[in-house]
Amino acid sequence: MRDVAVIGIGMTKWGELWEKSLRDIYVETALMAIEDAGVDHIDSMYIGSMSSGIFVGQEHIASLLADYLGTSPVPSARVETACASGGLALRMGFMEVASGMNDIVLVSGIEKMTDVGGDKATYALGTAADQEYECYHGVTFPGLYALMAVDHMNKYGTTRKQLAEVAVKNHRNGSKNPLAQFPFEVTVDAVLNSVQVADPLRILDCSPITDGAAAAIICPVDMAQKFRDHPVVKILGSGQATDSIALSQRNDISWLESTYRAGKGAYEMAGKKPSDMDLFEVHDCFTIAELCVMEALGMVEKGKSGEAVEKGRTAVNGDIPVNPSGGLKSKGHPVGATGIAQVLEIVKQLRGEAGERQVKDARTGLTQNMGGSGASTVVHIFERD
Amino acid sequence: MTTPSRYWREIPQRYRGEANSCEKCKKKFFPPRLICPKCGNRDLAKAKIADKGKVLSFTIIRVPPSPFKDQAPYAVGIVELKDGVKIMGQIVECDFKDLKVGLPVKIEFRKMFKEGHSGILCYGYKFVPDS
Ligand SMILES: [Zn+2]
Numbered sequence: 001m002r003d004v005a006v007i008g009i010g011m012t013k014w015g016e017l018w019e020k021s022l023r024d025i026y027v028e029t030a031l032m033a034i035e036d037a038g039v040d041h042i043d044s045m046y047i048g049s050m051s052s053g054i055f056v057g058q059e060h061i062a063s064l065l066a067d068y069l070g071t072s073p074v075p076s077a078r079v080e081t082a083c084a085s086g087g088l089a090l091r092m093g094f095m096e097v098a099s100g101m102n103d104i105v106l107v108s109g110i111e112k113m114t115d116v117g118g119d120k121a122t123y124a125l126g127t128a129a130d131q132e133y134e135c136y137h138g139v140t141f142p143g144l145y146a147l148m149a150v151d152h153m154n155k156y157g158t159t160r161k162q163l164a165e166v167a168v169k170n171h172r173n174g175s176k177n178p179l180a181q182f183p184f185e186v187t188v189d190a191v192l193n194s195v196q197v198a199d200p201l202r203i204l205d206c207s208p209i210t211d212g213a214a215a216a217i218i219c220p221v222d223m224a225q226k227f228r229d230h231p232v233v234k235i236l237g238s239g240q241a242t243d244s245i246a247l248s249q250r251n252d253i254s255w256l257e258s259t260y261r262a263g264k265g266a267y268e269m270a271g272k273k274p275s276d277m278d279l280f281e282v283h284d285c286f287t288i289a290e291l292c293v294m295e296a297l298g299m300v301e302k303g304k305s306g307e308a309v310e311k312g313r314t315a316v317n318g319d320i321p322v323n324p325s326g327g328l329k330s331k332g333h334p335v336g337a338t339g340i341a342q343v344l345e346i347v348k349q350l351r352g353e354a355g356e357r358q359v360k361d362a363r364t365g366l367t368q369n370m371g372g373s374g375a376s377t378v379v380h381i382f383e384r385d
Numbered sequence: 386m387t388t389p390s391r392y393w394r395e396i397p398q399r400y401r402g403e404a405n406s407c408e409k410c411k412k413k414f415f416p417p418r419l420i421c422p423k424c425g426n427r428d429l430a431k432a433k434i435a436d437k438g439k440v441l442s443f444t445i446i447r448v449p450p451s452p453f454k455d456q457a458p459y460a461v462g463i464v465e466l467k468d469g470v471k472i473m474g475q476i477v478e479c480d481f482k483d484l485k486v487g488l489p490v491k492i493e494f495r496k497m498f499k500e501g502h503s504g505i506l507c508y509g510y511k512f513v514p515d516s
Contacts, residue, residue, distance in 0.1 A: 119451040126450060132395055133416060136387075136497065136509065137474050138446060138453040139461045146444035147463055154442070154486045199445040199481075248463045248471045253442050 001098040003221035004235045006382070007228065008037025009344045014212035014332040015181045022056050022112040023068045029213040030069050030108055037217035038227035043102035045069075045076045046092045048085030048109035049336035050371075052078075054124035056112050071106075082128035083285060085109060086214065086339025087369030087378030091238050093218050094380075103219055109341070110213035111334035121209050125335070128372040130246040142206055144247050144373040145286035146198035152254040152288060153200070155303065160200055162306030164191035166287035167204050167329055169315055174326020176356040181210050181332030205287040210332030214340035216347070233350045236272065236364075237381035239265025245375040254288075259296035259368060262377040266366070267298075270381040274298035277381070278362040279349055280320065281342035283370035284327040293368055294322065297379075316357055324349065324357045339369035339378060350384040387500055387507065399509040400494065402434040404470065415470045437515055438466035440488040445481055452498040460484055464512055466492075478513045491515040 010032025017025060026047075034042070045066060053059045066076040079088045086109030093107035113121055126135045129144060139147075152158045168188055174180040186204055194204040224232045241261030244250055250257065267273060274297060282297070284290035291305035299320050300308045308314060314322035325331050325345035328338055346365035348354045354362075364383045370376065397403040398416045405417035409426045415434050420427050443462035446453070453459070460476040462484075476490060490512040497507045 122448075122450050134473055135450065136399075136507070137461055138449060138456065138459060138498070139444075139473060140446060140448065140450060142448070143444050143446050143461055147442040147461075150444060150486070151442040196445075196447045198447060201444075246473070248473045253463060 002100055004094050004097045004218055005221045005224040006216050006218050006233045006235065006343065006347050007224050007230065008033045008035070008039070008217035009215070009347050010036055011179055011214040011341055011344050012212070013179050014210050014334060016114045017211040018114065020211070022052065022058065022061070022110065023065060025112060025211060025213045026065045026108070026110050027069050030106060030215045033106065033215035033217050039104050039217060042071055042074060042104050042106045042217070044074055044096060045071060045106040045108065046089040047076065047078045048080070048087070048089035048339055049078055049111060050080060050082050050085050051124045051127065051335070052112070054116070054120065054127070056115050081376040081378070082371030083283065083335040084339060084369045084371035084376040084378050085336040086341070087367065087380065088240070088339070090216065090340065090343055090380060091240055091378055094235055094238050097218055097220060103223060105218050106215060107218060107340060108213060108215035109337035109339055111336040112211050113209045113334060114211050133246055140198060142198040142201050142286065145288050146201045147247060148254045148292060148373070149200055149288040152291065155254065156306070158291065158306035160192065161188060162310050163200070163205060163287040163291070164188045165309045166284060166290045167191045169309065170284060170323050170327040170329040173316060173324050173357050174330025177326045177331060180326045180330050181208060182330050183326070201286060201288070207285045207328035207333035210334040212332055212334035212337050214337045214344050216340055216343050231351050232385040233347050234383050234385060235380055236383050237266035237268070237270030239263060239269065239379040241265065241377055243375050245372055247373045254292055255302070256292050256296040256370070256374040256377070258374055258377040259293055259370060259379070262379040263297045263368065266379040266381050272364065272381055277364055277366045278321070279324055279346070279359045279365045280322045280368065281325060281345050281365070282322055282327070282368040283338070284323060284329050285333060285370070287329070289370070290322065290327070293370070297366070297368060316359055321359045324354065324359055339367065342367040342369060343380065346382050350382060389505065392505060392507065402436070402492065402510065404432045404434050405429040406432040413468055413470050415472060434470045434472070435467040437489070437491045438464045440476065440484070440486055440490060441465050441471065442486060443476060443484050452500065456498070462512060464490055475511045477511050483514070489515040
C-alpha cells in the first residue's frame with residue numbers, strides 16, 4: 001500500500017442555504033478543495049450523501065455533480081452509510097490511492113436538507129433506523145439517543161448537567177469557527193431550559209438540520225509536495241465497522257461497539273494509541289453521543305466521560321481536545337458532509353491554520369464519523385510530517 | 386411508511402410475536418432471521434416471544450414523526466423479555482413519573498397509528514405495566 005496525504009480542503013459557510021441548490025453548494029466547495037490543493041485535474045471522485053433522494057428528490061448525484069463540477073468523464077461514485085457517508089467517501093478514496101489505482105482523488109460529502117419541511121426531514125433521518133422495528137413504534141433519532149442517555153445515566157451516574165456541558169463546550173468552540181451554522185455560545189442554563197425533544201434530551205442537546213458540503217483532495221504522500229507548500233498531512237490509519245441497526249439488539253445500549261472496532265482498526269493501522277492523539281473530531285449528533293464516543297475510542301474509561309467534560313479536559317486547551325470545530329452541534333450537521341468537515345478541521349489544525357480555536361502544537365488527530373444510532377462508524381487518524 | 390404488502394409481511398411478528406431460535410446455540414431471534422449471526426447455523430426453529438419482561442431504558446417522545454402527531458407525548462422503551470429477547474415499543478397506561486429502568490411490563494396488542502388520510506390502520510404490540 002502507498003502512503004496517502006490530504007493536500008487540499010474546501011468548505012463554505014453552513015446553514016439554511018435557501019438561495020443555493022445541491023449542485024451549486026457542491027461545486028463551490030469542491031472547487032475550493034481543488035484550488036487549495038493546486039492540482040490541475042482529478043482522477044476520480046467519491047461523494048458521501050445519506051439521502052439526496054428524499055431531501056431533494058435526486059438520486060444519481062455522482063454523475064450530476066461530476067458534470068456540474070466539469071470533471072466528467074472521470075469516475076464518480078456516491079457512497080452511503082447514513083450520517084457516516086462522508087467518512088466513508090474518504091475511506092474509499094484512501095483505498096483507491098493507497099492501492100495505486102489512481103493518484104489524485106476528490107473525496108467529499110453533501111446534504112441539502114432544507115428543501116423539505118421538518119416532518120419530511122425527520123422521516124428522512126429516521127430511515128437510518130430500523131423502519132419495521134424502531135420507526136414503526138414512533139421512536140425518533142433524538143429518542144434513540146435519549147435511550148442511550150437514560151442507560152448511561154442509570155449505569156454510571158452521568159448527570160443532566162454533564163450532558164449540557166458538551167453543548168456548551170462545542171458552542172464555545174464553534175463561536176470561533178466562521179463557517180459554523182450557529183457560531184454563538186450557549187450557557188448550561190440555556191441548554192437545561194430549552195424545549196424538550198425526547199427526555200432527557202432537549203433541543204440544545206441536538207445537532208441541527210443543515211445545508212452544506214465539504215471536500216478534500218488526497219494523493220500519494222510522495223506527490224504531496226509537487227503542488228503547494230502546505231505542511232503534509234498523512235492519513236496514518238483508516239477503520240470502519242458495523243453493528244446492529246436496531247438499538248435494542250445490542251448487548252449494551254450505551255456502548256458504541258462499531259466505534260470501538262473502527263477505532264481499534266485505525267489505531268492499529270496507524271501504530272498509535274488514544275493518548276497519542278492531540279485532538280479528536282467526533283460525531284456529536286447529540287450531546288450523549290460525544291460521551292459514548294469518548295469511551296468507545298478509549299479517551300476515558302467506560303462511564304467516566306461526563307466527568308471528563310465537566311472538568312474541562314475536552315476543551316481546546318484541555319488534555320484531550322474534542323471537537324475544536326464546534327462539532328455537529330454548533331457547526332451544523334448536513335449528514336453526508338459531516339465526515340469530510342471533520343477531516344477539514346483536523347487538516348486545518350495540523351497545518352496550524354485554525355486561528356482562535358487552534359490546539360497548541362497539534363501534530364496528530366483523529367476523526368470519528370457515525371451513522372444511525374451507531375450501526376456504522378468510520379475512523380481516520382492523521383499526522384503532520 | 387408502509388404499503389399493504391409490506392404491512393402484511395410483518396403481521397406474524399407484530400400480531401403474534403412470532404420469532405425463531407437457533408437449534409445449536411439456543412439464542413432466540415425477534416424478528417426471525419434466516420441465519421444465526423452467532424454460529425452461522427441456518428437450521429432455525431419457529432418460536433414465540435415471551436409476553437413479559439422489564440424496561441432496560443425509556444424516553445418520552447415530545448416531538449413525534451408525523452404518523453404519531455396525535456399521540457405525543459408518549460413513552461418508548463427497550464424491554465428485555467423473560468426469554469432474553471430485547472425489543473422496542475411504546476409503554477402505555479403508565480404515568481411518565483412512574484417510568485423507571487427495571488419496571489415490569491407485559492405485552493398487549495394495540496392500534497399503533499393510521500397511515501395517511503385514507504390509509505390502513507396499523508396494529509402491533511405495546512407494553513403496559515405488569516403489576
Ligand atoms: Zn446459533
